[in-house]
Amino acid sequence: MGITPEEAFAEGNIAYAQKNYTQALERYTESIELNPTDANAYYNRGVVYEDLQDIDGALTDYDKAIELNPHFAQAYYNRACIEKASGYYDAALRDLNDAIEANPNYSKAYLLRGILKNQDAKIEDALADYDKSIELMPYIPEAFYNRAVIKETLGDKSGAFEDFSRAIELNPSFVQAYYNRGIVHEKLGNTQDALADYNKAIEADPTYHKPYFSRGNLKSQAGDKEGAVQDYTTALQAYPDDASDKAKVYFNRSMAKVLLNDRAGALADIERATHLFDKHKDTENHQKSLQLRSKIQTHFIDSEQ
Numbered sequence: 001m002g003i004t005p006e007e008a009f010a011e012g013n014i015a016y017a018q019k020n021y022t023q024a025l026e027r028y029t030e031s032i033e034l035n036p037t038d039a040n041a042y043y044n045r046g047v048v049y050e051d052l053q054d055i056d057g058a059l060t061d062y063d064k065a066i067e068l069n070p071h072f073a074q075a076y077y078n079r080a081c082i083e084k085a086s087g088y089y090d091a092a093l094r095d096l097n098d099a100i101e102a103n104p105n106y107s108k109a110y111l112l113r114g115i116l117k118n119q120d121a122k123i124e125d126a127l128a129d130y131d132k133s134i135e136l137m138p139y140i141p142e143a144f145y146n147r148a149v150i151k152e153t154l155g156d157k158s159g160a161f162e163d164f165s166r167a168i169e170l171n172p173s174f175v176q177a178y179y180n181r182g183i184v185h186e187k188l189g190n191t192q193d194a195l196a197d198y199n200k201a202i203e204a205d206p207t208y209h210k211p212y213f214s215r216g217n218l219k220s221q222a223g224d225k226e227g228a229v230q231d232y233t234t235a236l237q238a239y240p241d242d243a244s245d246k247a248k249v250y251f252n253r254s255m256a257k258v259l260l261n262d263r264a265g266a267l268a269d270i271e272r273a274t275h276l277f278d279k280h281k282d283t284e285n286h287q288k289s290l291q292l293r294s295k296i297q298t299h300f301i302d303s304e305q
Helices: 005-017 021-034 039-051 055-068 073-085 089-102 107-119 123-136 141-153 157-170 175-187 191-204 210-221 225-237 246-259 263-279 283-304
Strands: none
Touching: 005 021, 005 039, 021 039, 039 055, 039 073, 055 073, 073 089, 073 107, 089 107, 107 123, 107 141, 123 141, 141 157, 141 175, 157 175, 175 191, 175 210, 191 210, 210 225, 210 246, 225 246, 246 263, 246 283, 263 283
8 A cells, every 4th residue: 555645744844843854855745746835835845945955945935825725824934034034024923924824823934024124124013022922922033033132222221121131041151242231331321231241242152243342342342442442353254354333343453553552543543434424424433533633643643742
């Protein structure tokens, strides 16, 4: 007797659980050939295609799964993830709306829809989606993190602090949450706590450059100019050559080098900052950098005299 579609499907599940994607693909395909109306088989094969980086194959199977079952919430969600990654935000939003309509308790769909709404500057709508996602599934650190970012933007520092802290509790290696909580600490005047969070972020991921810049600023304010220069230098290594944010790091490192009596280094950094501010048409900071360059030149002339 030949294999049934249910047996082929089950064998596909086993192979997938064992990360034997080639065999899983074969078994799901066999199940589909035996029963071309099984939406679950198309969906599962789509997941395998996605794991194999065959995005076209995944989309084709998610499309078919939805055609066979117009209430297939997970298929809508997976297709929305691909659409978002490909820059098709409107299509992703439509699919997330359909996923939520099919399953009003789909926490991840609310989270992703919140991210898309936030990107579209629909802040209140995004916040509502994050609230719903957390209500349905209060253990997804990304939901708390994203809600915290919005709360910080809205000026709710205590709310942002609570959500960043909850994200860290759920994921103690959440680098961005440590960094952003450090920013909130600074705004609340808790300098030592901010420094501790920047240290934790760097400890969790030494390649994440943002905490180095912020920690460098704190070190500079505390009088540790050499430590500040070291952190600024590390931060600079992570930026592309012409990144706009790189100008601010050069600017601050230049000021630290002045106090270390490094004339050549200070002037070289302020020249780089001036060039980048001008290139990115940041008129205000470009003017500030020109003023600082003049002050640096005057400072060292006065020192020599």
